[in-house]
Structures are given as structure tokens and as C-alpha cells.
Amino acid sequence: MIPIALKMLFRDTSKFFGIVMGVTLASMVITWQGSIFIGIMSRTVAVISDMGDPDIWVMDPKVQYIDDVKPLITTDLYRVRGVEGVSWASPLYKGMTRARMEDGQFQNCNLLGLEDSTLTGGPPIMVEGRIEDLRRADGVIVDVIGATTRLAKRPREPGAAPTPLKVGDTMELNDHRAVVVGISRNIRTFQSQPVIYTTYSRATTFVPNERKMLSFILVKAAPGVAPAEVCDRIERATGLAAYTRDEFKGRTIDYFLKNTGIPINFGIAVALGFFVGTVITGFMFFSFTVDNLRYFGTLKAMGSGDGRLLGMILIQSLTVSLLGFGLGLGISAGMGAMTKDSALAFLMPWQLLVVALGATIVICMASAMLSIRRVVTLEPAIVFKG
């Protein structure tokens, strides 16, 4: 009876199209909004994600998330290096600075100071220049998005394109001369501010002098030792907080989820998509069933049991949910691909697809429930009523 169920569905073109469009709309809104939400959340941990080498981040126990810097004293670095299971530990400066461009414009930037000798935590991909060029006098590396947007030279002619910052250009960081020695490709940050890399010692000269300058300690666990175990040892030995990379990402995301309106705003959009999709799909699917009630009644009279009719409706529902999900996902993914190089945060992990597929199936099953109820309670004797 499955082919019969599918033909009843497919050949009722207008209803079929309407139902699939309803599911497509819901699926598209869920995957699109979900992808942007995940994209934004991933940007909150961009700095952590870009630093792939260290396993562990050590910080003041009061730190709540990546931008919540509470500086450590330099001796903490040595104490961490002395913990058993630590392969190496590097200092990281992370702060904000104001860059003054050649044309006199100011721009706030993220400043990252890497250990002078190892340059641990450097940019993941170099577009131009090398990380080692940071050792040149006054050298800084600027991320390509910052170089082409906020740090780009403004055009002299109105309406002309700005000139991207390039290797060899200079700028002032807190009245200190800085020379661009490289351009890197980074994950966009949450605030979309440019990222400037330099050495740790130079970073501490760029920013106003404070008693404590060490923001984080980046640690690599020794081979064969679990990072989580090393974290425990560091915490016990130093009293500092130590998190694995994933733990720190989770902590940062958790902070943004709990302390910003982002989840509520996106949650409302996703819920709206779910609700609208359910209503449209439910209405269309129910209407389709009601239109076919006479035929379901006929099938029932001819000896189709409730289970068989229920199976037919579920097959119809599952078919439209998979089709609608595929279409909605395709549209979302297509739009995401088209906006890949824009400032739009769009990230579509497979987990989102599983959740969206589940939500779409729930929408269709909820819609089918109304129809199933109607068909199951249908008296087969209806077929003799005119």
C-alpha cells in the first residue's frame, strides 16, 4: 500500500506542493537561524580556536570567558612549567589597543602577544609573510579581514574603494611605531575587531604598563598524559584555573549564552520557524487528509485496517518531511555558501542538521497526528453516505 499512499500524495500536486513548501520554510528557518547562531557562538571562541597547538589554558580562577582577562604574575608561568605532565608552557598577552593609522584614523584592535622565542599561539594561516617575521623590529601581523576592512586606508576620492593594509605599512599602537610584516587568515572575532599579533615583550611595550601583564598561560601536555589530568595537577599545584581547550570554549560560550540576549533572539526566530512550519504543514496536511477522507473511508470499508491506514499517513508525512528538509537545508546551505566571504556568521555543523531533521520530522508527525486521529475515528459506513 506504500506506492498507493505515495501516489495519492504526489499526484495531488497543489496540496503536495503546499505541504512541502511549509516544511521547506520551517526547515530553512531552523537551519538558517541555527547556523547563524552557531556561527556567532563560534566567533566568541575564535581566539581559542585559532590557537590549535596548546592543549590547556591556564588563567586566574575568576576568569569567566576569553575576553574576561585577569592578569597573572610572571612567576605563575614558572610555577606552571614546574608541574609534572607539562610539556611546555608559554605566556600569552591578550588585550585591546587602539591603532592610529597613517591617515590619522583610529581603530580599536585585539592585540595578542606571543612568546618571543617560540611564537606559540601564532596565526593559523599566513596569507602574506611568515610568523617568524614578527622578530623583525616593530613587527606586527594583521588579520586579512581587518586589513581589508577596518584597518584599510580610506580612499581620497569619495566612493572609491579603500586600500587594504599591506606588508610594509606602518601604524601607531599607543604611540609606538608598528610595521606590518605579515597578513594572516583568522576566524572572525565576535566583535569583528581586527586582530594584531606581535611578540609578548613588544605587546607589553605597546600597551600602558601595568603591574601584571600576563593574560593566559598556554600549556601543552606531555605525550601520554591526558590534558584533563594535567589541568587537575596545575590547579592543585598553583591554585590557578586550568581548562582544556574544549572546556575553555565551552565556558566562554556558556558565558555568552547566559549573559547576552543572543540565545533568546535566535531561539525566538527558530521557535517561530518551527511554529509557522507546524501550522502551515499541519493545515495543509490535514486539508489533504480531509480531501481524501472519502477514499480513506473506502479503503477502510474494503478491509484496510487502522494500522495500514496509519502507516500510509506516516509514510506520506515522512516523505514530505524528508523532501521539505532537503529543500530547506539546500536553500540555507546555498545562501550560506553565497555569503561565505561576508561578515555574516554562518556555520552549519552536522549536529545542527541532525537537530533540524529531528525538528522537521516532529513538525510532520505532529501534523500527521491530526490526520491520523481523523482517519482512525472514521466510520467506514461513511462511504455509503452520498
Next chain:
Amino acid sequence: MRVDATVQDGQNIAVRCRGVTKTYGAGPSAVKALRGVDLDVERGELLMLVGPSGCGKTTLISVVAGVLNRDGGECEVLGEDFARIGPAATTRFRARNVGFVFQAFNLIPTLTVAENVAVPLLINGVSRREAIAKAAEVLSRVGLGDRTNDVPTRLSGGQQQRVAISRALVHDPKLIVCDEPTSALDHATGQRVMELLREVAEGHDLSLVVVTHDARIFEFADRIAEMDDGRIVRLSTGQSHKKAEHELPVVK
């Protein structure tokens, strides 16, 4: 008045109803659709149920076909009492033994003619290929062998009813119930449809119960049970009924 519509030879009985009652609703608004119907239908017989609208004809065939539960009395169809065997077994019984022909044909418009005819076989678990082949064979017998891939809406009313009859026949049932099979057809087409049903009944030892208002087809009946107010009030053969009608006084 209560008319005995039973037969004496119990060996050859397809449907046996005794004192069947059915009431719709409850309280003051209750409608007694059947008030104790006694009726037998023999194997191979074409029995027509006639009477004014609301007299209980449709309720009676619904009970006989097992699509409606009776309130009281006894009713055995091909030796089975639906009240005893339960709803699931009744559904299976209908699938195997009962064919349906409806006033509005009830062909599924999104399926082809052959697919519509194949539905009872599919319900009985026959493979799709086999069901379509058997459907095509039956359609050829009713003169629609060349229309198997058409959708029902492309056929005339008479052709659609022939498709419906094919659907009722395809799984070789023992009983066919027909609800106003000719009311949506012109006279000539109605006659041809009835000839077909008559032929089917004779050729396959099938029992047919036909509800109709159409006096022009009474001649095809073996017996005619006339109902009024939930009871069978008169029983006649097709020919005698026609004769009796001709003898009615005409107001001038």
C-alpha cells in the same frame, strides 16, 4: 406490518438477518433506522433493497457488509457473525469476502484505473505486479482493457462504474453490496451496468445486495425487498414487483 423475507433452505444462505435493529443517537433525538429486520440472501441471488429515503436501506447494507455495528438481533454473513468475531476479524473478513460498489464510484482520482481495481488485492497482501495484472484481466472482462492506465476522471460515468464493479470483483468476493449503482448514470448506461452485475452474480455464484431507487432496473432482481420506516414491508420477485407497480392506480 412485518414481512418474512427469509428462505427455508438454510444450506444456500449467504446472509441471514433476524430481528436486526439499529438506532442512531440517544434520547429524544434518537432515530430508529432498523426496527427488527428479518432477511435472507441466497448464494447467487441478486436482491434489491428499495424504499423511500430514510427507510433504512443504507443502514441495512452497512450492517450486512460489516461496516456498521448493529444494536440488536442476529446477522450472519457467510456464516460469520461480526458481533462475535470482533472488529479486526471483521475488517479481514471484508477484505477477503465483500466487494463494494458505490453511488459516487469512490475511485481514488490520483490512481490509474488499474491501480484502483488492484486496491482490494493489495489490501489482501497480493504483490503489486500480480495485483495489477489481475486488475487488467478483470478490466478486459468489463470492456475497459484499453483504459488501464487512464485516471478515472477521464472516463465517462458508466465507465467509472464498470471500473468500480471490477474493483468489487477483482478479489473474488462472495458478497457484493451496491449502493445506488445506477443513480448517477443515464438509463442506457444503467441498464448495461446492471446487465454486468447480473452476469457477475450468475457466473460466479455471488450474492449481490443492491440498494436502489431506480425502478427501471427492478427487472434485474431475483427478489426485491421493499423497506419503510426501518422494516421490510414487502417482498416480491423482480417481475412481480414490476407488474404490481403497473397495477397501481393512476390519478387522472
